[in-house]
Amino acid sequence: MRVMLAKMSGLPKRFFSQKMRNIMEHWSIPMLWMFVKSRGDEVYIDQPCFYTRITDRPKARVDEPYRFTPEQLLQFHKNGFIGPLRAMSEEEMGVFRKRIEPILNQRSDAFGKKTVRDRHLDEPFIRDLFRRPEITERVAQLLGPDLMVWRSQVFNQKPGASSIEWHQASTYMAENFRVPILIPRDKNDLFQLTIWIAIDEATVENGCMYFLPGTHDKIRTIIRGGDSQFYQSKFTLNYDINPKAIVHMPLKPGEFVIFSERVIHGSPGNNSDKRRMGINFRVVSPETTVYQNQKKHYALHLNTSWDLSNWGCMMIRGNDNYHRNKMLKEQVQETAAVNGSVG
Numbered sequence: 490m491r492v493m494l495a496k497m498s499g500l501p502k503r504f505f506s507q508k509m510r511n512i513m514e515h516w517s518i519p520m521l522w523m524f525v526k527s528r529g530d531e532v533y534i535d536q537p538c539f540y541t542r543i544t545d546r547p548k549a550r551v552d553e554p555y556r557f558t559p560e561q562l563l564q565f566h567k568n569g570f571i572g573p574l575r576a577m578s579e580e581e582m583g584v585f586r587k588r589i590e591p592i593l594n595q596r597s598d599a600f601g602k603k604t605v606r607d608r609h610l611d612e613p614f615i616r617d618l619f620r621r622p623e624i625t626e627r628v629a630q631l632l633g634p635d636l637m638v639w640r641s642q643v644f645n646q647k648p649g650a651s652s653i654e655w656h657q658a659s660t661y662m663a664e665n666f667r668v669p670i671l672i673p674r675d676k677n678d679l680f681q682l683t684i685w686i687a688i689d690e691a692t693v694e695n696g697c698m699y700f701l702p703g704t705h706d707k708i709r710t711i712i713r714g715g716d717s718q719f720y721q722s723k724f725t726l727n728y729d730i731n732p733k734a735i736v737h738m739p740l741k742p743g744e745f746v747i748f749s750e751r752v753i754h755g756s757p758g759n760n761s762d763k764r765r766m767g768i769n770f771r772v773v774s775p776e777t778t779v780y781q782n783q784k785k786h787y788a789l790h791l792n793t794s795w796d797l798s799n800w801g802c803m804m805i806r807g808n809d810n811y812h813r814n815k816m817l818k819e820q821v822q823e824t825a826a827v828n829g830s831v832g
């Protein structure tokens with residue numbers, strides 16, 4: 490396989506379609522080998538990587554009220570998630586809820602269409618939530634002092650909503666199996682975290698998120714086809730789920746959980762008459778390149794694309810010493826304020 494690829498990569502680029510060139514550039518040998526061996530039935534769910542750094546040391550110094558104990562840090566690195574933690578009071582979340590509800594029925598200015606993705610691009614009050622020290626100071630201890638948001642999403646699980654199948658992710662190559670969204674310095678290092686904040690109360694009955702502790706050790710494969718549905722794609726994660734190992738994460742409004750997307754996670758669907766709405770956002774260091782040279786992003790499991798002309802990243806803590814990424818316009822004025830945060 491290695492020899493074949495080396496020979497192929499020596500050929501002039503015009504010999505290959507863009508699709509083929511993407512595959513040669515971004516599919517590693519294990520990814521290609523899995524595809525060939527299974528004749529396309531089994532593929533890695535995302536670019537393979539391994540979790541190596543279990544530590545009880547914080548990656549940033551923060552003020553006392555937000556500080557994790559060494560036991561909490563160790564627990565996070567062993568499990569791949571930590572929560573519940575509080576971002577704001579239930580009353581404050583009530584105000585946030587009233588503001589976000591109507592927006593979801595409106596077109597996003599940034600993308601020119603109705604979408605649950607990246608509504609923070611249009612709405613300063615959502616950006617304010619992501620910048621709360623209750624969140625940033627916790628995340629900094631796990632990921633490092635310089636934090637940049639590149640994606641957010643509202644998960645509005647109405648009564649009767651179906652499950653969000655067990656899944657994991659690394660560089661979000663899984664969204665189209667051609668090009669990764671994220672290019673970190675080292676794929677194996679912890680380069681990203683997701684923060685999921687409860688807008689409504691999330692309970693076991695209305696389908697709070699659940700996790701399989703310790704499964705962030707590596708990226709698994711998926712078996713294509715079958716009955717399991719991940720949005721519009723049909724696949725099953727190749728992992729034998731032990732029901733006893735499942736950890737549910739009930740959250741009160743205003744509480745959040747921090748997790749590595751590499752940990753196997755999902756939610757069981759809403760079997761109640763109460764809505765379960767939450768908002769997540771994904772954070773990397775500004776050292777990571779996001780949507781490199783991409784003008785448009787296509788997600789296979791949703792069969793839709795987003796025009797990235799108005800998209801940009803946003804610093805929520807520390808400094809961007811790399812200037813690699815397109816930033817939100819208003820970030821220029823906001824940077825001074827962010828630089829004042831705890832270092």
Ligand SMILES: O=C(O)CCC(=O)C(=O)O
Nearest residue numbers: 644653685698755756769
């Ligand atoms: O809201 C959910 O149930 C799933 C969320 C999720 O998969 C994520 O935040 O990555």
Ligand SMILES: [Fe+2]
Nearest residue numbers: 656658750754
């Ligand atoms: Fe997820």
